[in-house]
Amino acid sequence: MKTYRSKVDWWLILIIVGIFSYPIVEGISTKQYGLSITMISILMIMFWMFSKIKYVIExxxxxxWWIKIDIHSIKRIFKTNNPLSSPALSLDRIAIVYNKYDEVLISPKFKKEFVDELLKINPSIIVEI
Incomplete structure (x- = not known):
């Protein structure tokens, strides 16, 4: 079993913290502590979820995450910066096309090693990175 973590864009973290900072500070300054506690709780849950993003080859x-892909069904892997919601914490992504029309966007920290590991199992994958 090999585990690969998601690459993290620092600016993404800054945007998320920035968005949640205003209501937290506003809640403290207006003594609406429930607002601050709620926003801090949501922020903590988000970062906990982010810490769980990983890609496991078993x-x-x-x-x-909850998606299981048979590596022999992977047809193509290509580089993308598609901002669609996906289990990736960076816009430096790769798209994995599998089955007939399925696709998942991920951002492994060590892309080359990740793709090489997939190619060991299924050498017929078309790689466009």
Missing amino acids: GTMLKV
Whole structure:
């Protein structure tokens, strides 16, 4: 079993913290502590969820959060900066096309090693990185 963590864009963290900072500070300054506590709680849950983003290769299966992909069904891997919601904490992403029309966007920290590991299991994957 090999585990790869998601790459993290520092500016993404700054945007998220920035968005939540205003209501936290506003709640403290207006003595609406419930607002601050709620925003801090949401922020903590988000960062906890972010810390759980990983990509696991176990046997011939690739696990991306709750998605299980048979590595032999992967057709193509290509580089993308698509900002669609996905289990990726960076816009420096790769798209994995599998089955007939399925696709998942991920951002492994060590892309080359990750793709090489997939190619060991399925050398017929078309790689466009």
